[in-house]
Amino acid sequence: MAISVFDLFSIGIGPSSSHTVGPMRAARMFVLSLQRDGLLPRTACVRAELFGSLGATGHGHGTPKAVLLGLEGHSPRTVDVESADEEIARIRGTQRLRLLGAETGTAHEIDFDESTGLILHRRRTLPYHANGMTLFAYDTTGAPLLEKTYYSVGGGFVIDEDAVGEDRIKLDDTVLKYPFRTAAELLSLSRETGLSIPSLMLENEKAWRTEDEIRTGLLEIWQVMRACVTRGLSREGILPGGLKVRRRAANAARALRSEGDAAARATEWTTLYAMAVNEENAAGGRVVTAPTNGAAGIIPAVLHYYINFV
Structure with missing residues (x-):
């Protein structure tokens, strides 16, 4: 598949x-x-x-x-x-x-x-x-x-x-350049071809889109993730849903900034990036389903960590 x-x-x-x-x-x-x-x-x-x-x-x-x-x-x-x-x-x-x-x-x-x-x-x-x-x-x-x-x-x-039913759902049968079913097979292909995992996955993705379309689409996803973190770190108040849960990310961000040297608290910031997305998600905001809304904060948090601290 x-x-x-x-x-x-x-x-x-x-x-x-x-x-x-x-x-x-x-x-x-x-x-x-x-x-x-x-x-x-x-x-x-x-x-x-x-x-x-x-x-x-x-x-x-x-x-x-x-x-x-x-x-x-x-x-x-x-x-x-x-x-x-x-x-x-x-x-x-x-x-x-x-x-x-x-x-x-x-x-x-x-x-x-x-x-x-x-x-x-x-x-x-x-x-x-x-x-x-x-x-x-x-x-x-x-x-x-x-x-x-x-x-x-x-x-x-x-x-x-x-x-509905396993016999009626048509799986995507697109032929990939480097097909694999398990992580072990993916690592084996990387060793055999000399390609990094990102490069190998890019070659597979070209089965559906041109490289320009892929890069443009991924940058659009990243822009949505980045905007979601920015909103989550700036908004305060009560989240919808009736449980009276108060947003925490903005206040926590102010506290971290007051501590100075952000690099010394990179792990705390990374956790905060994920929290910001999760609060935006709970508020019905724009998020990237990655691969579910429950996990939507993980990829943006890791990418923000890489950009800000690596």
């Missing part, structure tokens, strides 16, 4: 790759299906039902917010995290949804009552995965137009009901 670095490291939002990023992508996939099938202009009502873990812990993970943004056409990669809460307030205040409103020229506005249009089943599950959701669309007479079930299987990856 071939996996690109851009599959493992994807730009998204917090707080969860499986409960926030995945549901937003699924909801957007649903309205794009309506558009593709010519059903969007006939749609008068939509309903989303969340099952299993999505239903049980969805409120704490911002899943309803993610679904509403996805129905309006937002992508986790590009949604404006600064105005997202305002958009949700507008949807709830007007009880109107702009289906695909984030897609220029394609918005289709409908009535939407969240109390009946977005259902979280705390004790019901779907058969193939704990993170399941089913979306429905109806016309003005109440006749069904489309029903689709999606599973958010981790890391922001989403599959629909047509691709």
